[in-house]
Amino acid sequence: MGKITEKQLLVDKIVEAIQDTKGEDVLVFDLSNIENAAAETFIICSGNSNTQVSAISGNIEKKVRNDLQERPWHVEGTENSMWVLVDYVSVVVHIFQKEIREYYDIEELWGDAKITKIES
Numbered sequence: 001m002g003k004i005t006e007k008q009l010l011v012d013k014i015v016e017a018i019q020d021t022k023g024e025d026v027l028v029f030d031l032s033n034i035e036n037a038a039a040e041t042f043i044i045c046s047g048n049s050n051t052q053v054s055a056i057s058g059n060i061e062k063k064v065r066n067d068l069q070e071r072p073w074h075v076e077g078t079e080n081s082m083w084v085l086v087d088y089v090s091v092v093v094h095i096f097q098k099e100i101r102e103y104y105d106i107e108e109l110w111g112d113a114k115i116t117k118i119e120s
Contacts, residue, residue, distance in 0.1 A: 007090050009068060011041055014093055015118055017063040018045045021056045023095065026118035029110050039092040042113070044106055046098045050081035056095045057084040064088070 011028060018026055023045035031037035047053040057078065064070050070088060077084040082100050086093040094106060107115070 010091050013064050014060050017060040021059045023056045028116040029113040031113050041091045043093045046096050046101050053081040053095050
C-alpha cells in the first residue's frame with residue numbers, strides 16, 4: 001500500500017464526519033479524469049432537515065479543522081441549509097436536503113465520474 005494522500009485523508013475524514021451526523025446516501029465522485037472539472041473529488045450526501053444539513057456541515061468543518069488542521073476555502077448555503085457546499089478546493093462537499101438533491105439530480109451531471117457509494 002502506498003502512502004495515503006492528503007486528499008484521501010481529507011475524503012475519509014469528511015465521510016466520517018457525515019456518518020457521525022447520520023448523513024444519508026453518501027457518494028464520492030472521482031472527477032480527476034474529467035476535463036475542466038471544478039474539483040478532483042465531490043462528496044454528496046443528504047440530510048432530512050435544515051437542522052441536520054447544518055449539523056453535517058458544521059461537523060465536517062470541526063472534524064477536518066481539529067484532525068487535519070484544514071479549513072474550507074469557501075462555504076455557502078448556510079443561511080437556509082437547503083443545500084450547503086463546503087469547498088476544500090480539491091474536495092468539494094455538497095450536503096442536500098433530500099428533495100433538493102432529487103430536484104437538481106447532481107449525480108446525472110457527473111455521470112462520467114467514478115462513483116463510490118459509501119455503505120452506511
